[in-house]
Amino acid sequence: MAMYSRLPGSVALITLQNPPVNALSAAVRQGIVDTVQRALKDPKVTSVVICGQNGKFCGGADIREFAGPMLGPPLVPMIHAIEAVDKPVAAAIEGVALGGGLELALGCHYRIAHSKALLGLPEVTLGLLPGAGGSQRLPRLIGLTAALDLITTGRHISAAEALKLGILDQVTDNNVVDQAVEFVRRVAGQPLDSRRLSTLPCPCPPDVDSLLDKAMVKGMEKERDLLTTLFNSGQARALQYAFFSQRVVGKWSLPSGASWDNSAARTISKAAVIGLGTMGRGIVVALALTGISVVAVETQEKQLAEASQAVPAMLQREAGRRSLATPPGVISFSSNLQDVSEVELVIEAVFEDMSLKLQVFRHLTSVCRPGTLLCSNTSGLDIDQLAAVTQSPGLVVGMHFFAPAHVMKLLEVVYGPRSSPEAVATAMQLGKRMGKVSVAVGNCPGFVGNRMLKPYLEQANFLLEEGATPQQVDEALEEFGFPMGVFRMSDLSGLDVGWRIRKEAGLTGPGVESTRTRQGRRYSPLPDQVCEAGRLGQKTGRGWYQYDGPGGRVARSDPWVHIFLEAYRAEHGLVARSIAPEEILERCLYALINEGFNILQDAMAAGPEDIDAIYVFGYGWPRHHGGPMFHAGQVGLGRILERLQHHHHNHPDVPHLKPSTLLRRLVAVGSPPVQTWREFINKERVHSQL
Numbered sequence: 001m002a003m004y005s006r007l008p009g010s011v012a013l014i015t016l017q018n019p020p021v022n023a024l025s026a027a028v029r030q031g032i033v034d035t036v037q038r039a040l041k042d043p044k045v046t047s048v049v050i051c052g053q054n055g056k057f058c059g060g061a062d063i064r065e066f067a068g069p070m071l072g073p074p075l076v077p078m079i080h081a082i083e084a085v086d087k088p089v090a091a092a093i094e095g096v097a098l099g100g101g102l103e104l105a106l107g108c109h110y111r112i113a114h115s116k117a118l119l120g121l122p123e124v125t126l127g128l129l130p131g132a133g134g135s136q137r138l139p140r141l142i143g144l145t146a147a148l149d150l151i152t153t154g155r156h157i158s159a160a161e162a163l164k165l166g167i168l169d170q171v172t173d174n175n176v177v178d179q180a181v182e183f184v185r186r187v188a189g190q191p192l193d194s195r196r197l198s199t200l201p202c203p204c205p206p207d208v209d210s211l212l213d214k215a216m217v218k219g220m221e222k223e224r225d226l227l228t229t230l231f232n233s234g235q236a237r238a239l240q241y242a243f244f245s246q247r248v249v250g251k252w253s254l255p256s257g258a259s260w261d262n263s264a265a266r267t268i269s270k271a272a273v274i275g276l277g278t279m280g281r282g283i284v285v286a287l288a289l290t291g292i293s294v295v296a297v298e299t300q301e302k303q304l305a306e307a308s309q310a311v312p313a314m315l316q317r318e319a320g321r322r323s324l325a326t327p328p329g330v331i332s333f334s335s336n337l338q339d340v341s342e343v344e345l346v347i348e349a350v351f352e353d354m355s356l357k358l359q360v361f362r363h364l365t366s367v368c369r370p371g372t373l374l375c376s377n378t379s380g381l382d383i384d385q386l387a388a389v390t391q392s393p394g395l396v397v398g399m400h401f402f403a404p405a406h407v408m409k410l411l412e413v414v415y416g417p418r419s420s421p422e423a424v425a426t427a428m429q430l431g432k433r434m435g436k437v438s439v440a441v442g443n444c445p446g447f448v449g450n451r452m453l454k455p456y457l458e459q460a461n462f463l464l465e466e467g468a469t470p471q472q473v474d475e476a477l478e479e480f481g482f483p484m485g486v487f488r489m490s491d492l493s494g495l496d497v498g499w500r501i502r503k504e505a506g507l508t509g510p511g512v513e514s515t516r517t518r519q520g521r522r523y524s525p526l527p528d529q530v531c532e533a534g535r536l537g538q539k540t541g542r543g544w545y546q547y548d549g550p551g552g553r554v555a556r557s558d559p560w561v562h563i564f565l566e567a568y569r570a571e572h573g574l575v576a577r578s579i580a581p582e583e584i585l586e587r588c589l590y591a592l593i594n595e596g597f598n599i600l601q602d603a604m605a606a607g608p609e610d611i612d613a614i615y616v617f618g619y620g621w622p623r624h625h626g627g628p629m630f631h632a633g634q635v636g637l638g639r640i641l642e643r644l645q646h647h648h649h650n651h652p653d654v655p656h657l658k659p660s661t662l663l664r665r666l667v668a669v670g671s672p673p674v675q676t677w678r679e680f681i682n683k684e685r686v687h688s689q690l
């Protein structure tokens with residue numbers, strides 16, 4: 001909706017009303033059309049100001065409406081009509097003017113903004129383009145180069161930058177509506193032709209000018225055609241879904257019924273981090289950047305000395321990157337666990353070894369004051385086992401950060417069967433304060449992200465046994481959109497991480513027979529043998545690829561690997577076959593997706609959006625494919641089921657390829673859209689179908 005009011009004197013004020021960001025829904029567009037008409041017809045009105053309620057001008061087109069048929073007045077003629085008004089119209093911009101919001105402001109004759117406002121054309125991040133005149137008006141206002149930068153990056157800019165670029169006429173620290181009213185009163189009666197951006201030539205070099213003049217005649221038409229194409233594309237749907245899934249995960253709920261809106265979070269001001277390896281250092285920086293004071297504990301003197309040099313430098317770099325002032329003196333270093341006795345929350349980030357973590361938790365529960373939250377940065381160990389050795393198991397949760405912890409956006413908050421709603425709420429809120437996308441996940445081996453990674457890695461290894469090379473597998477995955485294929489990624493993370501986990505699980509190591517079936521299922525010893533050859537990835541300069549030396553970054557094909565694979569196949573009587581990229585993608589991705597369905601079925605994630613957010617923000621899943629569960633819906637659940645059945649038939653000794661019950665149930669009821677799965681799963685659970 002839009003509210004019309006007449007201010008004392010001759011100014012009409014139109015206020016957009018659509019909480020929370022005054023997006024341009026059908027009702028808002030109708031409201032604007034009606035109120036602009038009213039202002040036009042009122043002879044006493046000499047000028048108009050458009051603003052948004054609750055300190056937000058406008059967050060753009062209403063993305064929620066994109067999924068259905070477009071109703072109400074279209075945006076483009078509405079903005080054209082505002083531009084054509086013969087009384088000066090000013091946009092009073094507070095909070096945000098994004099996408100269609102900025103395009104609306106560009107249709108106004110003047111733009112006045114508060115100094116804290118953010119402006120931008122982020123359509124590209126939703127798979128769209130500024131299709132409400134933005135691609136035509138902005139270049140005419142600020143020139144092609146600057147406009148292209150904003151349109152193609154989708155970045156949000158400050159009011160100060162917008163003023164400098166010429167988008168704004170005035171920036172104020174005071175009440176922006178008052179300033180805009182004063183402004184339009186001042187300019188009332190002045191000619192408006194030069195303020196109608198769509199009629200202006202584009203400021204660019206003379207030779208380009210004539211060319212563009214011709215092109216611009218067709219510009220609006222072209223913009224509409226391109227937008228229609230984009231609007232109906234799978235990538236736009238996926239990007240819009242990713243936008244919402246990022247927000248859905250904040251509204252977490254647990255199987256117990258505890259949720260974001262019925263669980264109070266504590267505000268943390270003093271925390272401790274135990275263990276100052278790579279992860280611990282990143283966590284200290286992430287906490288310090290929010291202004292939380294941190295006791296950083298490392299019992300090994302050498303590591304402590306290194307960390308106390310490295311962490312302040314990391315903090316300064318990261319603060320600079322985010323244009324923040326470095327928080328002064330918030331970190332204190334210690335080698336004594338006793339020094340955490342006064343903090344409100346501890347994050348343990350010691351080596352991934354259960355006996356070591358248990359030892360730390362036993363110690364923490366005796367030194368911390370009662371009520372302290374104890375969190376573990378484990379990537380997959382049992383939270384409940386850690387909780388069991390403490391005096392308050394309800395105050396124990398997992399906080400699984402991703403390396404580098406001060407940069408990566410994802411945080412898995414792991415609740416055990418005894419974790420209290422307060423502990424989960426506090427960890428989720430703390431994640432949010434650190435700028436993370438926090439996702440609440442259940443306590444199972446590997447939680448959500450790493451649990452799904454296991455079948456993905458497993459298939460990649462099997463593909464090598466059957467004839468593929470690491471490059472072929474990586475290229476197929478990179479072509480799909482992953483920034484790095486599975487073998488390049490493993491080399492980067494270090495091959496010894498998985499090796500150690502497999503040893504702990506009794507799958508490899510001294511005394512384990514070197515067969516291709518272990519613990520009753522197909523097993524590939526290939527990655528173990530690569531580690532046994534001293535090839536641990538980038539850090540040793542050799543892994544699935546070769547590098548220029550230890551720590552080298554550029555992966556090159558390594559003849560050693562090819563000879564090794566041939567010898568391995570010969571030893572096991574395997575005949576290499578040629579494997580198409582389609583099979584590589586199906587085997588790796590569908591196995592991972594199938595595990596996602598198992599996770600939903602086991603209630604370890606509340607909905608498909610949770611899994612998708614985890615994969616987009618933590619595992620490099622291409623955002624334009626929405627996430628693994630969204631992708632499954634795009635491919636077609638029937639197709640995924642059929643291909644899993646096919647591959648499981650060919651590899652009956654690979655349980656991860658056996659289609660999950662949930663997938664079968666969804667196909668049986670006609671493959672409903674991903675947005676409805678959460679409700680479907682809850683109903684199925686009530687009726688004991690899962």
Ligand SMILES: CCCCCCC/C=C/C(=O)SCCNC(=O)CCNC(=O)[C@H](O)C(C)(C)COP(=O)(O)OP(=O)(O)OC[C@H]1O[C@@H](n2cnc3c(N)ncnc32)[C@H](O)[C@@H]1OP(=O)(O)O
Nearest residue numbers: 020023059060061062063064098099100122130131132247
């Ligand atoms: C009729 C045909 C139309 C064709 C026109 C094509 C041209 C125009 C295209 C567009 O305008 S596309 C939209 C462009 N705008 C954006 O991309 C902005 C997206 N929003 C944001 O970046 C942020 O939300 C924000 C505005 C900077 C606010 O951030 P903040 O952190 O303060 O809050 P959030 O948690 O992100 O959002 C709060 C709440 O608001 C919902 N929301 C935000 N923007 C929109 C929107 N444009 N449409 C619908 N809903 C929006 C968001 O989902 C949150 O909702 P809840 O989770 O609280 O329900």
